[in-house]
Amino acid sequence: MEKLTFKYENALSWIFVIGSLFIGYIVYSNLDKGLIFNDEAFYLFLYRDHETLPTVDSTNFYRIFNFLFTENIYRFRITTYVLLNISTFLLYFFASKYYKLKVNAFLISFLGITVNFISWGVSNIVLHQYIGNTILINLALTFLLVYLIYKKLPSLIISGFCLGILIFNGIPHIVVIIPIAVFLLFNFWKKDKRTFIYIISGGLLGIAFYFTCIESFSKFISQLEWVGYYKQFHSKQHPKIFFILWILKVAGFVFVPSLLLIGYLYRFSKNKIQHTNYILIVLGIVFMISHLFHPFIYINYILLAMLIYRYFLEDISLEKKTMLIVFSLIPFGLSFGSGAYFEVRGTLYNIYYYLPAAIIILSLYNIRVYAVLVTLFVYQYLIFPNLLKEKGWKDFIFTEQTEKVQIDGYNLYLDKGRKKDIEDLRPYLQNQKDVIYSHNHLMGYLYILDAKPPIYYYFTLKDYIKFILDKEHKSPDSCIYIESNDHPFSPKEFVPLKFVNHPEKYKVVKAGRFTLYLPENFKKTGNYGNQ
Numbered sequence: 001m002e003k004l005t006f007k008y009e010n011a012l013s014w015i016f017v018i019g020s021l022f023i024g025y026i027v028y029s030n031l032d033k034g035l036i037f038n039d040e041a042f043y044l045f046l047y048r049d050h051e052t053l054p055t056v057d058s059t060n061f062y063r064i065f066n067f068l069f070t071e072n073i074y075r076f077r078i079t080t081y082v083l084l085n086i087s088t089f090l091l092y093f094f095a096s097k098y099y100k101l102k103v104n105a106f107l108i109s110f111l112g113i114t115v116n117f118i119s120w121g122v123s124n125i126v127l128h129q130y131i132g133n134t135i136l137i138n139l140a141l142t143f144l145l146v147y148l149i150y151k152k153l154p155s156l157i158i159s160g161f162c163l164g165i166l167i168f169n170g171i172p173h174i175v176v177i178i179p180i181a182v183f184l185l186f187n188f189w190k191k192d193k194r195t196f197i198y199i200i201s202g203g204l205l206g207i208a209f210y211f212t213c214i215e216s217f218s219k220f221i222s223q224l225e226w227v228g229y230y231k232q233f234h235s236k237q238h239p240k241i242f243f244i245l246w247i248l249k250v251a252g253f254v255f256v257p258s259l260l261l262i263g264y265l266y267r268f269s270k271n272k273i274q275h276t277n278y279i280l281i282v283l284g285i286v287f288m289i290s291h292l293f294h295p296f297i298y299i300n301y302i303l304l305a306m307l308i309y310r311y312f313l314e315d316i317s318l319e320k321k322t323m324l325i326v327f328s329l330i331p332f333g334l335s336f337g338s339g340a341y342f343e344v345r346g347t348l349y350n351i352y353y354y355l356p357a358a359i360i361i362l363s364l365y366n367i368r369v370y371a372v373l374v375t376l377f378v379y380q381y382l383i384f385p386n387l388l389k390e391k392g393w394k395d396f397i398f399t400e401q402t403e404k405v406q407i408d409g410y411n412l413y414l415d416k417g418r419k420k421d422i423e424d425l426r427p428y429l430q431n432q433k434d435v436i437y438s439h440n441h442l443m444g445y446l447y448i449l450d451a452k453p454p455i456y457y458y459f460t461l462k463d464y465i466k467f468i469l470d471k472e473h474k475s476p477d478s479c480i481y482i483e484s485n486d487h488p489f490s491p492k493e494f495v496p497l498k499f500v501n502h503p504e505k506y507k508v509v510k511a512g513r514f515t516l517y518l519p520e521n522f523k524k525t526g527n528y529g530n531q
Helices: 002-028 039-049 061-068 073-099 105-120 129-150 154-166 171-188 194-214 217-237 240-268 272-293 297-312 318-335 342-349 351-364 367-388 416-429 440-448 462-471
Strands: 403-407 410-414 435-437 480-484 507-511 514-518
Touching: 002 073, 002 105, 002 367, 039 440, 061 073, 061 194, 073 105, 073 129, 073 318, 073 351, 073 410, 105 342, 105 351, 105 367, 129 154, 129 171, 129 318, 129 342, 154 171, 154 194, 171 194, 171 318, 217 462, 240 272, 240 297, 240 342, 272 297, 272 367, 297 318, 297 342, 297 351, 318 342, 318 351, 342 351, 351 367, 403 416, 403 440, 410 416, 416 440, 416 480, 416 507, 416 514, 435 440, 440 480
Parallel strands: 435 480
Antiparallel strands: 403 410, 480 514, 507 514
16 A cells, blocks of 8 residues: 555656646746846846945855856856755755655656746746845755755765855845754754864854955955945844844744644644644645745745644654754755845745645645645646736736847847837946946946946946945946836935036936936947947
């Protein structure tokens, strides 16, 4: 009977293989279309110009993965997804081996690839901080699992190495290391202290590698000077209240309800398994309704918390139980300090949600519950193609990306409006320096036209821009100012002709959907022919 059950579960798991290949084809065949004119262009600028940028962000994502950068955006996107999918496949593969799931490890690993495609879609997948962190954590957890399975201590060196590099891959996100460290302390401090020697050694090697091969220690220290400067402006961009609200929302919507449910069952239930299953059925129905109509990520994590509690009621090693907690906490660590609330960033890390959920379902429940999980993803496969004809992230539709534009000599397809914008702006911005823009939606035009601001910024802060110009010994009267009809400068914050010293010497030009303020010394540069 057991072999028959295995056959059914493996048969269902083939759906993940077929489905991930299906949506993977849709993704990869459209990676030469569209450009996220704010986020993606911002990261591409940082990759391209990281050696000269005067910014504290030099200790961030693009420093670590700069060796992968190519000006061929299409190839860069493919490289990104390949690395993400390989690292996720390995994580799911060894997690399946560690938990001895009644399903082929190769097949269930495609669930992770499926979740990657669904989470990231086609847009905004140039290798940046969030995907970089995911790859590093995937590898760190993979080699930790290798150690747990085979008891080979050297694998901990590789795990620690990835965590050591992670320290420099977005400083607030290093809190993600905490659940991993607590897991090791809880399970191995008394049992085998060599575990800590090896993983800490790996971490030190990662730090040494960073300062040897990625960034010199002296340059790292010199960048700390910018922390003091940046504090003056950072609070306007990311006020402290954001972090307080982030913690309150996560605690109020996830941890408090979960702890109350678990506390009630622990204290008052006489049949904990049966009552927990009842609660899981209710939460599962709410989860399905939410998933189909209005996704609410906090419900997902309450459901996962109860699944983990249900797993704790079984006679299973504490090591395996606590590892599930590590998986479930990773998204909170990776999304912390990212500039968006958990409901916005949390879904990007769904691979760490569905991994423990699948482990628990496959370990404790029959084939019917697993079939429900598979059916949920069948639905996702069927609706996935819709993303090509819906308005994508930051306002574009993939089916409208039909106009060929050359960027750094490589083709990328944009919509007609964007291509016209480029030709309208080319005579004024091609190869120009010191361009101050009204909104980060304009960064894509600057990247395509090889125009450069004094510094790349997300928010137009008058004091910040003035500070940068002073530090770079530049005059505001030597800058070009550009705003779009959709995203003009905010009168409360920045008015170009009030910001410069000699507004009477500026020329105001309308170019398509844009207004440009050109300085007295403005000279057209570059080739204005079609590209």
